[in-house]
Amino acid sequence: MDILGEISRHLQAGSEEKVADVTRRAVKTNIPPKEILDKGLISGMNIIGEKYKAHEIFLPDVLLAAKAMYAGMDVLRPLFVKEDMPSAGKVVIGTVQGDLHDIGKNLVGIMLKGAGFEVIDLGNDVAPESFVETARKENASVIGMSALLTTTMPAMKRVIDYVKNEGLDSRIKTIIGGAPVSEEYAREIGADAYGYDSTHAVECVKKLIAEMHR
Amino acid sequence: MREIIEVAAHDAQPTEQDVFTGQGIPADRRPSATTTQLFVETKKVFSACAQCVGVIADITIPAFETLYAGEGMNEAATPLDAVFRKADNLAVFAVTVGGAVSRKIDHFFKTHEYALAGMLDAFASSGAERVADRVQDNYRKRLIHENIATAKTMVLRYSPGYCGWHVSGQKKLFAYLKPEEIGITLLDSFLMKPLKSISGVFVAGPKDIHIFEDNFPVCSECQTHSCRSRIQGILQKQE
Numbered sequence: 001m002d003i004l005g006e007i008s009r010h011l012q013a014g015s016e017e018k019v020a021d022v023t024r025r026a027v028k029t030n031i032p033p034k035e036i037l038d039k040g041l042i043s044g045m046n047i048i049g050e051k052y053k054a055h056e057i058f059l060p061d062v063l064l065a066a067k068a069m070y071a072g073m074d075v076l077r078p079l080f081v082k083e084d085m086p087s088a089g090k091v092v093i094g095t096v097q098g099d100l101h102d103i104g105k106n107l108v109g110i111m112l113k114g115a116g117f118e119v120i121d122l123g124n125d126v127a128p129e130s131f132v133e134t135a136r137k138e139n140a141s142v143i144g145m146s147a148l149l150t151t152t153m154p155a156m157k158r159v160i161d162y163v164k165n166e167g168l169d170s171r172i173k174t175i176i177g178g179a180p181v182s183e184e185y186a187r188e189i190g191a192d193a194y195g196y197d198s199t200h201a202v203e204c205v206k207k208l209i210a211e212m213h214r
Numbered sequence: 215m216r217e218i219i220e221v222a223a224h225d226a227q228p229t230e231q232d233v234f235t236g237q238g239i240p241a242d243r244r245p246s247a248t249t250t251q252l253f254v255e256t257k258k259v260f261s262a263c264a265q266c267v268g269v270i271a272d273i274t275i276p277a278f279e280t281l282y283a284g285e286g287m288n289e290a291a292t293p294l295d296a297v298f299r300k301a302d303n304l305a306v307f308a309v310t311v312g313g314a315v316s317r318k319i320d321h322f323f324k325t326h327e328y329a330l331a332g333m334l335d336a337f338a339s340s341g342a343e344r345v346a347d348r349v350q351d352n353y354r355k356r357l358i359h360e361n362i363a364t365a366k367t368m369v370l371r372y373s374p375g376y377c378g379w380h381v382s383g384q385k386k387l388f389a390y391l392k393p394e395e396i397g398i399t400l401l402d403s404f405l406m407k408p409l410k411s412i413s414g415v416f417v418a419g420p421k422d423i424h425i426f427e428d429n430f431p432v433c434s435e436c437q438t439h440s441c442r443s444r445i446q447g448i449l450q451k452q453e
Contacts, residue, residue, distance in 0.1 A: 014248060014329075058238050058239045058249070059238050059239075060237055060329050060332060061248075061249065063329035064329045098401065099403060100405055101409065103331075103332065106331070151381055152403050152405070
């Protein structure tokens with residue numbers, strides 16, 4: 001029986017209890033936790049991401065799947081030694097200074113975790129130095145910023161300038177998003193990427209990190 | 215005249231379609247049974263924690279002209295600029311569904327109830343519009359009751375941050391209206407707190423004054439052109 005496939009299917013169906021049960025079963029059969037994570041949970045979320053992108057499913061389905069993923073992660077988490085916690089990369093996210101909207105940022109955070117990234121969510125109304133100093137201290141590769149007002153968008157440039165002025169731009173990349181933000185604005189302020197929705201943001205982050213490792 | 219109007223949570227309930235549209239589900243697609251169940255659950259949460267209230271104050275055209283000029287950051291040509299001077303009556307307003315809803319959304323995110331958080335967020339956004347609708351209806355009825363308007367009077371609303379009226383316009387609006395009395399504050403970024411709040415102006419007048427083509431320069435940046443359906447819908451409802 002394809003137990004990892006079963007985990008993925010239950011995750012896609014948003015069945016958190018079944019994901020937790022089958023994950024426990026997989027652990028008992030001595031499948032390595034990383035394999036369960038990659039081929040069960042993350043695999044399931046990848047399929048969810050593809051279906052969402054193809055408009056086959058919608059936001060509530062994605063969010064239910066994310067909760068199911070967390071149920072599986074809760075089973076696996078104690079099995080990982082902290083230093084060996086697998087991660088596709090570390091991303092610092094937040095809503096910029098002066099802005100309190102966080103639903104978009106939260107969705108990106110959920111999708112990034114679903115893709116295996118370690119996410120440090122600074123919340124909302126985040127000062128530029130907080131983004132950068134957190135990324136520096138945590139050795140994060142990407143800073144993701146969200147803004148929902150034209151009046152708060154300029155804070156994104158302050159973060160990007162801070163990164164550059166500190167000489168960190170080769171090791172910390174930036175991605176921006178939010179309703180008033182655009183690809184053009186991202187270019188204008190020197191952001192490394194622009195995510196037009198949460199799925200696209202994850203793809204962009206994967207690309208940024210892949211390019212950094214080349 | 216300035217008035218505070220409380221709106222019962224059940225009068226601020228949006229439709230399933232409004233909420234599902236807010237979650238990216240097109241009108242022609244049937245959501246899953248789980249999604250529908252989520253909506254039902256969210257409706258209960260909203261009913262339990264929403265505190266819907268609005269404040270409205272009459273304003274003359276000259277006074278609104280000053281208010282609308284704001285911080286000087288509006289687009290040069292806007293639909294509202296073309297409309298408000300033709301109005302018979304104007305009133306500025308602010309409404310909210312209350313801070314408890316936003317706190318509930320945060321709580322759901324923190325406890326991994328993401329689907330509920332997302333649904334409640336969409337529900338509350340639509341709910342705030344429903345509160346604005348109720349206050350708008352109340353305004354129109356008052357004008358008719360006071361023989362200031364007739365049954366042919368149409369009322370549409372405009373909000374800072376849309377259609378070329380810069381979001382900084384809220385500064386003068388807040389100074390005039392003082393929505394702090396109902397718990398709405400304005401941050402330095404011109405963001406309202408609680409988040410699920412709406413402010414703006416009601417423009418009351420005959421049908422003809424509300425009709426405009428959405429071909430202003432600012433319209434090219436608009437992703438929804440919701441003015442088209444708003445004008446059409448309200449005019450059809452009131453005919």
